[in-house]
Amino acid sequence: MCEANVYLTTGAPEEEPELYLASVDEIIPEGDGVWKLTSIFGEQKHLAGEIIGMSLVDHRIFFRRLEENPA
Amino acid sequence: MCEANVYLTTGAPEEEPELYLASVDEIIPEGDGVWKLTSIFGEQKHLAGEIIGMSLVDHRIFFRRLEENPA
Numbered sequence: 001m002c003e004a005n006v007y008l009t010t011g012a013p014e015e016e017p018e019l020y021l022a023s024v025d026e027i028i029p030e031g032d033g034v035w036k037l038t039s040i041f042g043e044q045k046h047l048a049g050e051i052i053g054m055s056l057v058d059h060r061i062f063f064r065r066l067e068e069n070p071a
Numbered sequence: 072m073c074e075a076n077v078y079l080t081t082g083a084p085e086e087e088p089e090l091y092l093a094s095v096d097e098i099i100p101e102g103d104g105v106w107k108l109t110s111i112f113g114e115q116k117h118l119a120g121e122i123i124g125m126s127l128v129d130h131r132i133f134f135r136r137l138e139e140n141p142a
Contacts, residue, residue: 002073002127021126027125040128051122054098057111 003040004059011052011064020063021045033066074111075130080134082123090132092116104137 007017007026026038035047048062077095078088080113106118120134 001077002130004073006125013083025126025128029122051098051100053100055096056075056127057096059073
């Protein structure tokens with residue numbers, strides 16, 4: 001199976017990325033920076049952020065979380 | 072190997088997505104909607120567009136190409 005783990009990070013080099021959802025199959029944008037993630041087990045989570053990198057062979061996708069109070 | 076094929080589509084239901092780059096490993100945003108794609112064979116292409124969906128188990132990632140003359 002070619003799912004990937006989705007991590008949150010600020011992109012800082014010393015930071016350990018935080019696992020947000022494991023074994024993700026589908027990633028769909030829903031607008032306003034929100035993404036719907038669905039794992040191979042059917043678990044769904046919504047994430048407000050931007051993709052900062054993917055390494056599919058390593059099963060890793062990195063998001064930077066958007067500020068929660070942008071206004 | 073868990074690479075994916077990257078397709079271009081407008082998202083219209085009757086449209087057949089166009090294969091843009093096969094066997095993609097890394098996808099990195101470079102700003103202004105431009106993404107650097109690197110295949111498992113080392114081939115690199117740059118794409119100006121937005122992700123409209125990923126189905127990793129199916130090895131498929133879909134982009135909508137940005138307008139080339141946004142003024």
